Amino acid sequence: MIRHIARKEFTDVLRDGRFRWSSILVGALLLVSLAHGWDQTRKARQEHAAAQATAREHWDTQGEKNPHSAAHYGIYAFKPRLALSFVDEGVDPYTGTSVWLEAHRQNDFLLRPAQDATAAQRIGALTAAQVLQHLLPLLIILLTFGAFAGERERGTLRQLLATGIGRRELAAGKALGIAGALSLLLAPAALVGAAALVVANPGPAASPLARAAVLAGVYLAYFTAFLALSLAVSAWARSARTALVVLLTVWVVNGLVAPRVAVDLSKRLHPTPSALEFARTVEQEMATGVEGIPRPDRDESTRRLLAEYGVESVEDLPINAVGVYLQESEEFGNRIFDRNYGALWDAFERQGVVHETLAVAAPLLAVRTLSMGLAGTDVEQHRHFASAAETYRRDLMRRMNGDMTENSLTGDFTYTVGAEVWEAVPPLQYAAPTLGWVLGNRGLSLAVLGTWLAGAILAAAVRVRRAEVG
């Protein structure tokens, strides 16, 4: 019996001109956004790989100089993009793409693509994720709002139930029919997406295929929740019109209101300093040190070295005391940076939790968080790369200062080294986080999405059982 209902619903939907046109529109937008995202990701990946190679070449061919001059010269790091980012560009337009790794300071990521664009380009980006998060639920609503309410208005619900079919079977049949029709749209898109991912040749790093599979699962859960919710409302509402109004309100709150409410709420709950304040604090702490992190004292450093080597003056030291002091300052700076940047990133993360928590009112927020996380374009994975780049910078500085300390004497400013030292520095090898890392961070969103799914199905079951016949 369910099969019959499903087939009837499926045929109904396909014959409905409204569905045909809106599906064609949504399908076209989905394909265009996938193609566009894929093309952009491919270009960005090539460009970043080329830029990273050039940056390394600049480092290798910087010529003869003192290792500390080389540390000041530094090297640029470019943020790589995961292959899956073509589905969801996430916060990438709003994070910088490159960072200068130089002596003495941790720099910010610069070059945010959004700064180059216009205000109009901020009010909507067409990515596959946007289509899936916003337009698909709308399509589901349009297909489902009349499922019960419409039959009731036409008086056919009584007839249907008179055939002896259970209400739950009826609901299941309708849900299957609508899902079948939607799958005609989604299955090809998923196939295209999977093919695009494979063609992009993502390599084994960061478990791209597993990420893609979970991503598909997340969206499936989201759509199922919307379908069940729409059925529940349709069974509850007295008229199809009421059902539509209620569902559209849910859609507007879910997609438009809640996300922005979360922004201002998160800023109010977890304020961040102004850029000026942040920069001045770091500058000031670097100059004076803070409690527990004293600024290294050069004379004291020298005295300690003299005692350690049992000599009277710095000229007798077998190592370069300046190199030792430079490294001590570097480590002092690192602690100051960790303290300030750590607090800032933590505030961002707490703001992210506000967004995730508000997902109890708007499942989109949970899905968006998971989607960006799986595509590798969320704030946490930006931080992950930023930390890797900073770790690399610190290692680079340690090597340069170490070379100077061990191979030159105090006061010898003529000491220079060449390509053999530069080339001995290993390249920045970034390992993007695995699926487990991403999901481990996203427990809250997973739980909220799961609750929405279970709650919507439960609501549908309850409402369908209680649905009035006429």
Added chain:
Amino acid sequence: MAARTILRNEWRLLMADRPLKIVLGLFVILLGYALTNGVLWLRFQERTVEATRTGNAERIHAFEQELEAIENGAEPSSPFADPRSPLVLGGPSGSHTAVLEPGPLTALAVGQSDLLPYYYDVNVYTNESSFQQNGEVENPLNLMVGRFDLAFVVVYLLPLLVLALSFNVLSEEREQGTLALTLSQPVSARTVVTVKLAFRALLVAGMVLAVSLLGATATGGFGSPGRVLLWSATIVTYALFWFVLAAWVNTLRRSSAWNATVLVGAWLVLVVVLPAAINAAASLLHPLPSRVEMITAQREASNDAVNRRSELLARYLEDHPEMAEGVVADEPGLGALSWAATDAVNRRLEEVTAEHDARRDEQIALVRRYRFLSPAILAQEALLDAAGTGDARFADFQFQVRTFAEQWREFFVPAILAGEQMSARVLHDLPRFRPRDEEPTEVARRATVPLAALGGLLVLVSAGAGIGLGRVRGAD
């Protein structure tokens, strides 16, 4: 007379409609929330602007004291931070922070002010790469989503409220069978619909304008009455566009349900889908040039310059004889040498940037043609321009900072080249950044385009609605 009767009836209907009152109440709450967010953001920016001013004053004061102490025989605190050196006094530690006051109506529209920098530290080393900096410290996630400000409520939510109030303005009367009765009175369908919608428009626009004016009054936005006028005009035009669109759809003689579906569809296409599709088409057809290449070019320029210092100094002195007073090119000091390299890097950077910016401007000009397709984009553009938080004001600020950086260099470079020391006296002659805010006429001229286009769309739907209303008969 007839109009007054209709108005009185409308008022009674509104008072009796509980769901409608709830919706209107919710809308007021959203307006209030949006305004609070905007005001908090404005205060945050104002505090930052104040902090930059204090910073500027404190730096000068500290230099003054140290220079006086040195004149009285004290030693500079460090040979590398000797304030008598023009590279120190005009360098990073002596930076002057050039700052842009928040747009007069920032409290109403945050716009680009959370993304684009509104202050720069200017010193002798300021060059094109100094402008590649992030604006305010902000969570990228929040930047991506955007703020809940009045501009958002107006562009996205206001049309929905308008449609909810007017989707059945005629169809309901027809469905209830009261249309024939109404039109049997000495009144035309045009008058009935116009008065009904005028009442609702007054209600909705009145609420938004009241909250806007409250915000403007509370934050001193009335210092620029032209902007407030532009803001209000945009809101009224945009709201009327949606009211008239609803009236037009109502004249098509379909059911209320059909009207609602079509109007929500129109909102979805014009406000949500079209802007996104336009952006996608724009970035596909007119991709912005990448900044990543700039970094490479910048790096290569500076490598090159450092390697050819002496040669560069000779050329610099040839190019800038006015800077060369008292400098002997054969025995340049360290400062002169390094300045020649710095200047060469700057020139090369300017070339690279100019090339990049020219391509960017070309692409943006193309992208901006598409905005005429969506009333939402047009309204947003006019609103941000009115608020002073649009792209143009920030671009103008950056231009002014470039000019200021040039003045700053002109002040210090002769001393750098000559290897001279500076005294406390120069502190009073230091160039200061005096921002010139956009002229009202400038803003008006720029905002006329989107506002006129929006008005054009309004005229278009009005014509459709007018013709349709002329055909409405009570017997339909």
